[in-house]
Amino acid sequence: MRAPITAKGAQRLRDELDNLKSVKRPEIIQAIAEARSHGDLKENAEYHAARELQGFIEGRIKQLEGELSHAEVIDVTRLNAGTRVVFGATVTLADVDSDEEKRYQIVGDLEADIKLGLIAISSPVARALIGKNEGDTVAIAAPAGSREYEIVSVEYVG
Template sequence: MRAPITAKGALRLRAELDNLKSVQRPAVISAISEARAHGDLKENAEYHAAREQQGFIEGRIKQLEGELSHAEVIDVSKLNAGSRVVFGATVELVDVETDETRTYQIVGDLEADIKQSLIAISSPVARAMIGRHEGDPITIEAPGGTREYEIVSVRYTG
């Protein structure tokens, strides 16, 4: 099964991949060459640090290439689900108890970033919202207990 990803998320991951390949990889190769020139590699901390960094970069490149090759890119702006919550929706919720509002976009697991209010489709919050409509109440089981929310709005923007 292909993992869904928004077009914006795919662009962000491709930009990271490009940076790793064209900027970070050449920089670490240069650092390794420079450290090698200092002689004895057994006690050369710069060499070992650069090799470790190279391993991280190569691992991330391999991971991103694999994920992007198996991803299904979805243009959220072309979705026409109306007020129904589906993948890619930006959903505004209001906490029934505290009146606090929160806005999340439901995205693929690859691009989820709670700091940017991007939640994975596999998360409990997203699963509670999928298939619901504006005005619907939802219940979310959180570590701190059960929370009641109401879906205030559902938008689909790229």
């Protein structure tokens, strides 16, 4: 099965890949060449640090290329699910007890970033929301116990 990813998330990963290949990789090659010119490689900390960073960069490039080649890009703006929560939905939730609102977009595992309000489709919160409609109340298991939220709005924005 191909992993779903939003068009915006796929673009973010492509931008990171492009930066690694066109900026970071040449920088590290230059740093390795410079460190080599300093002589004995056995006790050359700059050389070993640069080689380690090169390994990390090459690993990340391979990871991104693999993930992008196996991802199914979904254009969220073309989804026509109305007020039903499906992949790509941006959902505003209100805590039933405190009225505190939270806003999340349900995205693929590859692009999830809670600091940006992007939650993975495989997360407990997303699984509790999928299939529900605007106006529904859902119970979401949290570390401090189950919390009830009302789905205030469901949007499909790019």
